[in-house]
Amino acid sequence: MENEAALTYNLDKLYGYVGKEYNVVKEMVGIFIDTVPKQVELMREGLEASDFIQVSKAAHMLKPSLDIFGVDDQYYPIRDIENLVITAENQEYISRLIFDLDMRIQQLVEQLKTDFNFHG
Amino acid sequence: MLSFRIFVVEDDPLFGEMLKYHLSLNPDNEVYLFKTGSDCLKNVYKSPHLISLDYSLPDMSGLEVMRQVKKENSEIPIVIVSGQEDVSTAVTLLREGAYDYFVKDNDVKDRLWNIVKKIRENIQLKNEISSLKEEIGRKYEFRNVIKGNSPSIKQIFSLIEKATKTNITVSITGETGTGKELVAKAIHYNSSRAKKPFVAVNVSAVPRELIESEMFGHEKGSFTGAITRKAGKFEHAQGGSLFLDEIGEMDLQMQTKLLRVIQERELSRVGGNELVKIDVRLIVATNRNMAEEVKKGNFREDLYYRLLGLPIELPPLRFRGNDIIILAKYFVDDFCKENKLPKLSISEAAQKKLMQYPFPGNVRELRAVIELAAVLTDTDQIDDQHISFNSTNASSNFLLEENTLEEYNSKIIRYYLDKYNNNVILVAKKLDIGKSTIYRLLKENKI
Numbered sequence: 001m002e003n004e005a006a007l008t009y010n011l012d013k014l015y016g017y018v019g020k021e022y023n024v025v026k027e028m029v030g031i032f033i034d035t036v037p038k039q040v041e042l043m044r045e046g047l048e049a050s051d052f053i054q055v056s057k058a059a060h061m062l063k064p065s066l067d068i069f070g071v072d073d074q075y076y077p078i079r080d081i082e083n084l085v086i087t088a089e090n091q092e093y094i095s096r097l098i099f100d101l102d103m104r105i106q107q108l109v110e111q112l113k114t115d116f117n118f119h120g
Numbered sequence: 121m122l123s124f125r126i127f128v129v130e131d132d133p134l135f136g137e138m139l140k141y142h143l144s145l146n147p148d149n150e151v152y153l154f155k156t157g158s159d160c161l162k163n164v165y166k167s168p169h170l171i172s173l174d175y176s177l178p179d180m181s182g183l184e185v186m187r188q189v190k191k192e193n194s195e196i197p198i199v200i201v202s203g204q205e206d207v208s209t210a211v212t213l214l215r216e217g218a219y220d221y222f223v224k225d226n227d228v229k230d231r232l233w234n235i236v237k238k239i240r241e242n243i244q245l246k247n248e249i250s251s252l253k254e255e256i257g258r259k260y261e262f263r264n265v266i267k268g269n270s271p272s273i274k275q276i277f278s279l280i281e282k283a284t285k286t287n288i289t290v291s292i293t294g295e296t297g298t299g300k301e302l303v304a305k306a307i308h309y310n311s312s313r314a315k316k317p318f319v320a321v322n323v324s325a326v327p328r329e330l331i332e333s334e335m336f337g338h339e340k341g342s343f344t345g346a347i348t349r350k351a352g353k354f355e356h357a358q359g360g361s362l363f364l365d366e367i368g369e370m371d372l373q374m375q376t377k378l379l380r381v382i383q384e385r386e387l388s389r390v391g392g393n394e395l396v397k398i399d400v401r402l403i404v405a406t407n408r409n410m411a412e413e414v415k416k417g418n419f420r421e422d423l424y425y426r427l428l429g430l431p432i433e434l435p436p437l438r439f440r441g442n443d444i445i446i447l448a449k450y451f452v453d454d455f456c457k458e459n460k461l462p463k464l465s466i467s468e469a470a471q472k473k474l475m476q477y478p479f480p481g482n483v484r485e486l487r488a489v490i491e492l493a494a495v496l497t498d499t500d501q502i503d504d505q506h507i508s509f510n511s512t513n514a515s516s517n518f519l520l521e522e523n524t525l526e527e528y529n530s531k532i533i534r535y536y537l538d539k540y541n542n543n544v545i546l547v548a549k550k551l552d553i554g555k556s557t558i559y560r561l562l563k564e565n566k567i
Contacts, residue, residue, distance in 0.1 A: 014138070016229070017138040017139075017141065017142045017229050018138055018141050018142060019145075024141065027137075028134060028137060028138060028141075031133050031134045031137055032134055034133070035132075035133045035134060036134075057176075060176065060203055061131070061132055063203060064132055064134070064135045064203060064224045065132065065134045065135065067224075067225075068134065068135070068138065
């Protein structure tokens with residue numbers, strides 16, 4: 001939990017919900033690691049299949065989770081994805097946003113796995 | 121209260137788990153997490169005390185889930201949690217019966233926590249009210265409150281029992297102090313309406329110009345002073361019983377309106393157009409002879425027959441024989457218990473004195489006499505010197521003693537002499553008799 005200072009994430013809101021007991025926090029981190037990359041995957045698949053409803057739903061699902069983990073820099077990109085997808089405008093731009101989001105999430109997940117000892 | 125059951129319906133795994141964990145911090149909370157609306161609906165039979173419902177679920181909208189839950193159990197409070205701030209959605213949901221609407225932000229957990237606390241308090245209050253009502257029901261088990269063994273009172277028990285089995289209107293007649301309101305309460309609290317309100321109105325105590333508003337309610341602005349809408353006694357008694365005491369005092373205009381409400385089972389508030397359906401059991405009481413009032417034109421005949429229903433005529437205390445002593449002993453015990461006094465007995469002489477008195481004020485008067493006697497005695501017994509009667513109804517005392525005409529005349533003259541300080545001239549003038557008559561009776565020791 002000491003690496004929180006490396007701007008990738010901030011667990012203050014999570015602590016507000018579940019307290020600071022390590023095992024409980026680790027359990028919630030585990031859920032995040034399991035579910036968030038899958039939502040990004042759904043977004044990519046939806047874009048490839050031009051299923052913009054799927055993209056929008058996945059983006060909508062991501063927002064609260066990223067908010068709880070203090071990933072504030074992705075708030076506007078995800079909101080853009082939600083809004084842009086509704087009109088199917090500028091798919092190239094959406095594609096770039098999703099790509100950037102994917103990279104960010106991968107970095108975040110790796111950081112969390114290290115910090116909370118999820119490796120092996 | 122035992123465990124407080126909460127359903128969290130949330131398809132976001134992280135948010136759902138966090139809410140479940142947070143709410144479970146209170147060991148009295150039993151939290152169930154469902155990821156879909158259909159899973160929630162399958163489990164509604166468990167009667168949760170609260171549902172926290174995500175607005176967007178994978179299988180159906182939160183609104184649809186709420187509607188279906190409400191169909192099965194409209195009492196369950198449902199809080200909608202949404203990822204979006206949308207005022208029109210919030211308004212729609214609240215109109216459809218949502219308890220509250222939150223956006224998924226930092227404050228959700230605290231707001232849910234507060235709502236849980238509020239609902240638990242409400243449930244506790246409802247449980248307390250329910251058990252108090254049961255206690256009142258036990259208190260008004262009529263053989264507990266209407267004391268007596270006389271044949272006349274046993275007949276009353278039988279009528280009360282019949283009255284409790286149906287919703288028939290009951291009309292209770294009897295002299296003042298015979299226990300008309302007590303009988304009305306006994307009927308209500310032993311009937312199927314016991315858990316619903318019992319509302320009593322003393323018709324003679326309400327000013328004539330306000331009786332309609334008092335009974336039927338009024339709309340805001342319907343008259344000077346009507347600054348808000350107000351429900352009337354009929355609405356307050358909805359589902360329960362409305363006791364109209366001294367119904368004989370109601371004026372003819374109001375009687376017409378009352379008749380219409382009874383016939384149509386609906387009313388409109390003063391100044392309003394909306395018709396309000398009424399489901400109320402009527403119990404009325406009077407110490408007047410209503411048949412006579414109808415003959416005199418003071419009471420509508422059609423309303424009289426509408427209100428007659430099951431007539432219960434309460435016997436005056438003087439016709440209840442040994443019930444006087446049964447009641448006297450009950451009142452002594454009750455008074456001593458209430459005032460934390462040692463038990464008192466009633467001497468034979470005191471009992472005899474009580475039995476000889478006609479009690480124009482009936483049971484109410486007996487209670488007052490006994491309580492005063494309990495205060496006056498310095499021993500553990502009430503004796504005849506502690507029993508004093510202070511009836512204002514002197515004339516009916518006279519008549520009940522069954523004297524000769526000469527004896528009555530003497531008593532009347534004596535009464536007036538006492539009242540006017542033995543002023544024979546004044547008394548003669550008041551009674552329109554010669555003062556020589558009074559002097560003669562005084563000389564003959566007949567007064």
